Amino acid sequence: MIAQNRAGGYGHAQAVSHQSGEEVSVSMxxxxxxxxxxxxxxxxxxxxxxxxxxxxxxxxxxxxxxxxxxxxxxxxxxxxxxxxxxxxxxxxxxxxxxxxxxxxxxxxxxxxxxxxxxxxxxxxxxxxxxxxxxxxxxxxxSGSVSVGTGGVARFGHPRLEPSPDSFEELYGLTTVGLYAMIAQRHMHLYGTTSEQLAEIAVAVRHHASMNPEALFRNPITVEDVVNSRVISSPLHLPDCCVITDxxxxxxxxxxxxxxxxxxxxxxxLGAGEAVAHQGAGKRDLMYIAAHQSHGPAFGMAGVTHQDIDMAMIYDSFTITVLETLEDLGFCKKGEGGDFVSGGRLRIGGELPINTDGGGLSSNHPGMRGIFLLLEATRQLRHEFDGTPRQVADCNIALCHGTGGALGSRHSGGTVILGRD
Amino acid sequence: MPEWNKPLPTISGETKPYWDHCRRGELLIQKCDKCEEYQFYPRGICANCWSNDIQWVTASGKGTVWTFTVTYQNGTPGFADEVPYVLALVELEEGVRMFTNIVDCNPRSVSIGMPVEVTFVRATDQISVPYFKPAA
The missing domain is CATH 3.40.47.10 (Thiolase/Chalcone synthase)
Structure with a gap:
């Protein structure tokens, strides 16, 4: 089977080390x-x-x-x-x-x-x-699962005892809360605003308006988002994904x-995977698993960020997108607020994301990673040619799935896909 | 005292000293004799060097809010009638962070970097829960 590998042979790629983010050479x-x-x-x-x-x-x-x-x-x-x-x-x-x-x-x-x-x-x-x-x-x-606002943030998994659940559940952790805590600190450290997070929800809703299957298709504005109900500060309702079958x-x-x-x-073309957690109470939670997983994926694919025509970024919450874009290296840590503003994430912008309407507007049945692969494939097949939903000249797409919660422990998988 | 209707921890051999001392109003964390690193949550090995020379030490109980969120929606019994409440990560003076709630204050007065100190609430005869409140 290896002989069928067209590229063949052993490559030499740049990857990002486990925690430091420094570039190291690895053979793969x-x-x-x-x-x-x-x-x-x-x-x-x-x-x-x-x-x-x-x-x-x-x-x-x-x-x-x-x-x-x-x-x-x-x-x-x-x-x-x-x-x-x-x-x-x-x-x-x-x-x-x-x-x-x-x-x-x-x-x-x-x-x-x-x-x-x-x-x-x-x-x-x-x-x-x-x-x-x-x-x-x-x-x-239909099963009325509290994906985001249930009290224990275990994502339907059995209780894990004695640790970590015994040290977490008694404080009323919610999934949205564990993301909101990261948003709160991002705002504190970098001056990121609710309006900037809202830009993500607005761009993704714009894409949902072009997807007849999306749950929510009516356009929204930044004002709509920031004037809506706070679920877990600083995140508003439209900062959170929908719940669907x-x-x-x-x-x-x-x-x-x-x-x-x-x-x-x-x-x-390339793939990388990683986990991130509390690190015995000492890891800097502002860096998420994407920080570790993207280096191997880009290295294997032999492409740069400028080569990525569109990205499917797991959007459980708007802060997930902002943190992921930073830690994938599309912008520097702390600059995500500016990066997501000004229409950059819309079709026609520099880096269109979540062109199906994402988890924020289209669908989020508990876990959403498979839909990232589906929409990236549609875009790379040019399935929407002749309609506003098609990303022009789409040859290379990136998908990054996040699972778990940024504030406690989560996984990150990056894949880079391309057409001939 | 109203009946406790929030989740309760499971006590195991690995974590019993922690809960025993909470009952006496003391917050314990672990320190490795070999590499001298502190760690939280408690576990049976050193998370840093993987030695099993773990010692329990009494934390000062003082720290600062590393981050937090004011929770306005949680349908779970015990929390549904308590919203808005503050879920926080507190960084202890010893350098490790733990999940907690910030209590005895207006949730809207909480900020990152705010000095806090531990306070215990008796849940059952076996369990007292460590919370944090604004430092005196």
Whole structure:
């Protein structure tokens, strides 16, 4: 399988070290053009009380394989994440009646699916996988899950005892609160304003207005955001993602399989993954996992920030986007407030983000990382050509998924995708 | 005293001294004998050098607000009727941060860098919860 890697050989890439952010040299296999996204499907439902999570996943897998021009027999890998403990790759394989030789249940919060794509790439290069499906679904809305404002911020996971939950739950941590604390300190250190955070919500809503499937499509202004209800200071209601049902699937395949698919391949050019946490009570929480994960992804892809035509940035909250853009290196730490202002993040701007309307306006079924891959693939296929939603000359896209909470512990997965 | 309806910690061998001392009005943190680093939350190994030469030491109980949020929405029992409340990360004088609530003050008066000190509230016969209030 490695011989099929078109770029071939061993590359030498720049990466960012674990904590210091200093550039260090690491050797890594050049994996470009070894694996591609060849099929996608978004289950457009935003409310599906009559369906099971497995049914939404099953329907998504079937449609994504149709999109790729592949069949059940072509699939030898299954990757999924779920906040409900029983809904693993094992149960999914049972439901779909499949016998995959590669199964990955990596569940690190909303960004799990960027990790999955990275792991599928690894397995393809290792010759252990030809074609895998990454899939997810959730009934977060019809199940009335408090994704953001529940009292314990465990994202549906079982209580972890004795630590850290015994030292956190008794203080009423909410998910939104754990992001709001980072926003509060960002404002304190760098003078970032609520108006600047609102610019993110406004830009993403503008994109949602072009997506007929988006939950909220009416345009909003910065004033609308800052005059709305505060959920957890300094974050207002429109600074927070929506809660929906939904799901989707992504088919990722080797170069050999990709050549025979219906669409031109969307190559996985680079990937990096990282975690960030309290660091025994001493880590600087203002740097998020993106600070560690982006170096390997850019290094592997051999591209620079100027090469990125659009980005799908996990937008659980507006502060997530601002912190992620800083720590991916699109601007310096502390300059995110200026960077997100002035229409830069809109289609037509310097770095369009979340062109489907994001989690802030389109959908957020518990975990949203898979939708980042779906929209980046649509843009790289030029699926919206001739409409305002298409990012012009879109050749390279970046997806960054964040899972967990910035204020306590979270994961970050960066992937860079490109078309021929 | 109203019945405690917030989550309670699970006490284990790893964390029992912490909760035992909270009951007596003392805040304990851990320090490694080998590398001399403090750590929080308590655990059975040194998070820095991975030695198991961990000692419990009494913290001064003084610190500053590292960051905070005023929570206006939380549907969970015990918190739903307490909003707005202040969720904070307090940096202790010893240099480690811990989650807490800032109590005994107007939530809108809390700011980053504000000096605070520990105060304990009895939840059950076994558990007293450390909170922080503006320093005297």
């Amino acid at each position: 296999v050049d994996l470009k053009h070894a694996a591609a996204i060849v099929g996608i499907h978004e289950h457009v439902t935003r409310y599906a009380p009559d369906k099971s999570e497995l049914q939404i996943q099953g329907e998504s897998v079937i449609k994504a394989l149709e999109d790729a021009g592949l069949t059940k027999q072509d699939v030898d890998g299954l990757l999924t994440a779920s906040s409900s403990a029983r809904n693993t790759g094992l149960n999914l394989a049972d439901y779909l009646n499949m016998y995959p030789r590669f199964v990955d249940n990596t569940t690190v919060g909303g960004g799990s699916f960027e990790f999955h794509l990275s792991h599928a790439l690894n397995a393809i290069v290792a010759g252990r996988l030809n074609c895998a499906v990454i899939t997810y679904s959730s009934l977060a809305r 939904g799901g989707g699937a992504v088919v990722v395949a080797s170069a050999e399989v990709a050549r025979n698919c219906r669409h031109q391949p969307v190559w996985v």
